[in-house]
Amino acid sequence: METNTTTNRIRIADLNEIDRRGARTVRIHNIEIAVFRLSDGSVHALENRCPHKGGRLSEGMICGSAIHCPLHDWKVDLSTGQVQEPDTGCVTAYPTEIDSESGEVYIVI
Amino acid sequence: MNNIQKLVLIGNGMAGIRTLEHLLKLAPGSYEITVFGAEPHPNYNRIMLSSVLAGGAGLQDIVINDWSWYEDNNIRLYTDDPVTAIDTEKQQVTSRSGVCISYDLLLLATGSKAFILPLPGADKEGVIGFRDIRDCETMMETAKTHKKAAVIGGGLLGLEAARGLLNLGMDVTVIHINGYIMDRQLDEAASLMLRRELEEQGMTFLVNKRTAAITGRRRVEGLKFADGSELEADLIVMAVGIKPDIELALSAGIPVNRGIIVNDYMETNIPGIYAVGECAEHRGITYGLVAPLYEQGGVLAQRLAGMETPGYSGSVTSTRLKVSGVDVFSAGDYKDEPGTRSLRYQDDIGGVYKKIVIKEEKLIGAVLFGDTSDGAMLFSLIKSGESVVGREKELLLGFNPGQPEASGAMMLEQMPDDEIVCGCNGVSKGDIGEAVAAGCRSVGEIKACTKASASCGGCKPLVEGLLQLYAGAEAGETMKEGICSCTTLDREAIIDGIREMGLKSVKEVMNVLGWNEPEGCTKCRPALNYYLGMLWPLDYEDEKESRFTNERYHANIQKDGTYSVVPRIYGGVTSPADLKKIAAVAEKYNVPLVKFTGGQRLDLLGVKKEDLPGIWAELDMPSGYAYGKTLRTVKTCVGNTFCRFGTQDAMGMGIRLEKAFERLNAPSKVKLAVSGCPRNCAEATIKDLGVVAIDGGWGIYVGGNGGIKVRAAELLCTVKTEDEVMEWTGAYLQYYREQANWNERTAHWVERVGVESIKQALANAETRKQLVTRIEETLSTTTDPWHEIIHNEELRKNFVQLPELKPVLE
Ligand SMILES: Cc1cc2nc3c(=O)[nH]c(=O)nc-3n(C[C@H](O)[C@H](O)[C@H](O)COP(=O)(O)OP(=O)(O)OC[C@H]3O[C@@H](n4cnc5c(N)ncnc54)[C@H](O)[C@@H]3O)c2cc1C
Ligand code: SF4
Ligand code: FES
Numbered sequence: 001m002e003t004n005t006t007t008n009r010i011r012i013a014d015l016n017e018i019d020r021r022g023a024r025t026v027r028i029h030n031i032e033i034a035v036f037r038l039s040d041g042s043v044h045a046l047e048n049r050c051p052h053k054g055g056r057l058s059e060g061m062i063c064g065s066a067i068h069c070p071l072h073d074w075k076v077d078l079s080t081g082q083v084q085e086p087d088t089g090c091v092t093a094y095p096t097e098i099d100s101e102s103g104e105v106y107i108v109i
Numbered sequence: 110m111n112n113i114q115k116l117v118l119i120g121n122g123m124a125g126i127r128t129l130e131h132l133l134k135l136a137p138g139s140y141e142i143t144v145f146g147a148e149p150h151p152n153y154n155r156i157m158l159s160s161v162l163a164g165g166a167g168l169q170d171i172v173i174n175d176w177s178w179y180e181d182n183n184i185r186l187y188t189d190d191p192v193t194a195i196d197t198e199k200q201q202v203t204s205r206s207g208v209c210i211s212y213d214l215l216l217l218a219t220g221s222k223a224f225i226l227p228l229p230g231a232d233k234e235g236v237i238g239f240r241d242i243r244d245c246e247t248m249m250e251t252a253k254t255h256k257k258a259a260v261i262g263g264g265l266l267g268l269e270a271a272r273g274l275l276n277l278g279m280d281v282t283v284i285h286i287n288g289y290i291m292d293r294q295l296d297e298a299a300s301l302m303l304r305r306e307l308e309e310q311g312m313t314f315l316v317n318k319r320t321a322a323i324t325g326r327r328r329v330e331g332l333k334f335a336d337g338s339e340l341e342a343d344l345i346v347m348a349v350g351i352k353p354d355i356e357l358a359l360s361a362g363i364p365v366n367r368g369i370i371v372n373d374y375m376e377t378n379i380p381g382i383y384a385v386g387e388c389a390e391h392r393g394i395t396y397g398l399v400a401p402l403y404e405q406g407g408v409l410a411q412r413l414a415g416m417e418t419p420g421y422s423g424s425v426t427s428t429r430l431k432v433s434g435v436d437v438f439s440a441g442d443y444k445d446e447p448g449t450r451s452l453r454y455q456d457d458i459g460g461v462y463k464k465i466v467i468k469e470e471k472l473i474g475a476v477l478f479g480d481t482s483d484g485a486m487l488f489s490l491i492k493s494g495e496s497v498v499g500r501e502k503e504l505l506l507g508f509n510p511g512q513p514e515a516s517g518a519m520m521l522e523q524m525p526d527d528e529i530v531c532g533c534n535g536v537s538k539g540d541i542g543e544a545v546a547a548g549c550r551s552v553g554e555i556k557a558c559t560k561a562s563a564s565c566g567g568c569k570p571l572v573e574g575l576l577q578l579y580a581g582a583e584a585g586e587t588m589k590e591g592i593c594s595c596t597t598l599d600r601e602a603i604i605d606g607i608r609e610m611g612l613k614s615v616k617e618v619m620n621v622l623g624w625n626e627p628e629g630c631t632k633c634r635p636a637l638n639y640y641l642g643m644l645w646p647l648d649y650e651d652e653k654e655s656r657f658t659n660e661r662y663h664a665n666i667q668k669d670g671t672y673s674v675v676p677r678i679y680g681g682v683t684s685p686a687d688l689k690k691i692a693a694v695a696e697k698y699n700v701p702l703v704k705f706t707g708g709q710r711l712d713l714l715g716v717k718k719e720d721l722p723g724i725w726a727e728l729d730m731p732s733g734y735a736y737g738k739t740l741r742t743v744k745t746c747v748g749n750t751f752c753r754f755g756t757q758d759a760m761g762m763g764i765r766l767e768k769a770f771e772r773l774n775a776p777s778k779v780k781l782a783v784s785g786c787p788r789n790c791a792e793a794t795i796k797d798l799g800v801v802a803i804d805g806g807w808g809i810y811v812g813g814n815g816g817i818k819v820r821a822a823e824l825l826c827t828v829k830t831e832d833e834v835m836e837w838t839g840a841y842l843q844y845y846r847e848q849a850n851w852n853e854r855t856a857h858w859v860e861r862v863g864v865e866s867i868k869q870a871l872a873n874a875e876t877r878k879q880l881v882t883r884i885e886e887t888l889s890t891t892t893d894p895w896h897e898i899i900h901n902e903e904l905r906k907n908f909v910q911l912p913e914l915k916p917v918l919e
Contacts, residue, residue: 011915025911026912059658061656068631073631085175085176088176
């Protein structure tokens, strides 16, 4: 990934601090971000607000590559932040990187 | 390519899209299609709004064609963008957002608007119709903050709205201008039975009332009637009728009367412009039901595909009220006009009314109340117009006195192949036969393949019958629907699979039983997790990722993302020391709200997630499980300890039950109560299991519910001793755990299987003993989750945020 002056790579966690099919949250520049680790090992980060009524996505259930909001079960794609049909909307998705050697997780913002 | 014509559809509703669906099948690729919709949604099933409001479906369940359907069919779609002008000379339409598109063919399917009575004050906030998703949302939102609703209009739509509002917890008054409700569909006898039934459900009726004005400042506060009386209301739903939406046509100079005037081919008198649906007027009639509109759509699609068609010649309609607990059906001319004869059957005790109207040997109308299973059959006889001479009594009663009984299956067999089973979607008996031959094995699959029963659902019993008829013989098994869209297997098949193959994890079940979603969904995962735990209590390791938030964090998630904490208070009995402790913790953590729950406990609301472990540690009390599908509370009255009427120790009994069964996982939440005498102050007869003391013994009641649909519990048995109460309760709870569907409350389960079948199963002392052994086995493995989290760092980490770290400079 190219870096330029406006992007920041921030180290947020060690991989083992996030359970598989679990989530942790982190607050960066006053935005609450939810960081998810899927069963395939990948890590995804979304702003922690459901576009429906602001449900905290970090509290939801991860199914495959989507997160189900805990409040009304909206389904959000974890890589794109796109809300799945029949609902509409999207959540900001932040790129993430895992350092395969150290197991450190970075978010690009 | 010049020969591809441009087709523009105005109105993204049921009739217009239905026409396109047909057209795409008949002549794929022959039009370049653009659709304009005024609403921000893809095409949805308007009929189902009633179910959404009543809580039976979510808004996401009612979409007919989702966004990808438009894409897949190359349809350009503009939503939330009504067409504002049609230029019939230049053949162009313009939308509100300024899109301007030319057409070769223009299809108007703008539907109707709710008719809002032009009363003084009708423009106030809180006055709405019942027409679209937005109205539905307004009602759901309003119910959260307001109590009193008035529905003007006691017709089909009004009653469905009223039922929904009742379910949303509002007090509902229905105002009707005539003497009896649903007078357009029912005769007086049936209407009165309906009213009685709805009153029992909690509706209030004001009949022979004419509304004169709506009062209030900015927001509505009440109604004034012509007779001078008044009614308070925070929300007014007008359901007095619909008005074809013809403004656009009118302004474009297309001839209109009540609706847009069309001929038998749905053509207006301007070449290239057509109209279908509620906005169209055919032979002087505008329709307000889906079935005729779909017939119109079929004709128009054939026309546009260049096929021969005899044209549309009008429809006979039937209606059904979609209100839970009441079955009403009416079709054709059901009034006793001169020249007609009728047969009636009225059973005020069982709440059944049937009437058929016959004219010149033919059936022309029918009204059914209480038992509508014959509705579809009668309706098809009305439409076919065949002679019913000699069969009249059989039609009414299901058998001919003195003649051998005709079975339902025989009647289905005798039905001709081209007879329409699903009126809404024009699906014939033959079509269903073909679908089954092509492999459909459930009503759901038939629905997906033919659309039969996809709209009002009135024909579902017939479709089920036909499925049995066709598939029963071939496949020799009964077909059921899967537990969710990830699988076609039902609960029984899944449980058998887990047992027979000894499956031990959610993932394994999904792999072995061929799930089509590798990680399942929020419906099947918790169900599988529960079934596995129920079947293998000693070796299954609960999968917390497959549990809903509440059960993962052991507190109730609230709408703002905070949680609530409810410590266990056995039998509702506490001590000053415990109260002080709770108060001190609430103060220390700035808990914004402390509330008594309906089950005699204290609820600390608005707790931040990161504070949960700390609060639990300081409370040092067991978790009250106010958040899960488990045993919740055991409510008690004071019983003979203090009460002058009490005959038994209600508190002692309640505490004993609660200590024995706390932390029990169940298909759904379970609430218990114990009352010390038949005055029943603990309201034990609206609980999943209620115990009521009598002189020298206890009555055990099951299947009660005080929720959306109040249901009185039924007597399971009476016993003499506390030990017997424990034994029967354990056996009953375990039987429920083993037999009920995931997410099925005991009230629904008892209703589905019948209390008699449960009594029979538990009557056997040996069976009871085995059930009790199994429940004890399950209970032996439980631990207090709060305690566990406090002492396990690995679990505790998920309650706190990650620290923010510095950017990495590169
Ligand atoms: C709560 C409820 C329950 C019902 N229950 C039943 C039932 O049980 N059985 C039954 O048979 N029928 C029932 N109906 C009636 C049924 O839904 C209607 O008959 C049917 O939807 C009409 O189809 P339509 O396409 O003509 O109109 P609609 O489905 O209303 O579609 C018209 C669409 O056109 C849009 N539109 C209007 N003007 C413009 C414009 N200028 N530009 C773009 N778009 C525009 C509208 O916003 C609307 O989305 C029910 C209706 C409601 C509201
Ligand atoms: S149910 Fe009977 S014993 Fe219990 S409080 Fe009421 S009157 Fe007293
Ligand atoms: S807030 Fe997320 S689904 Fe409602």
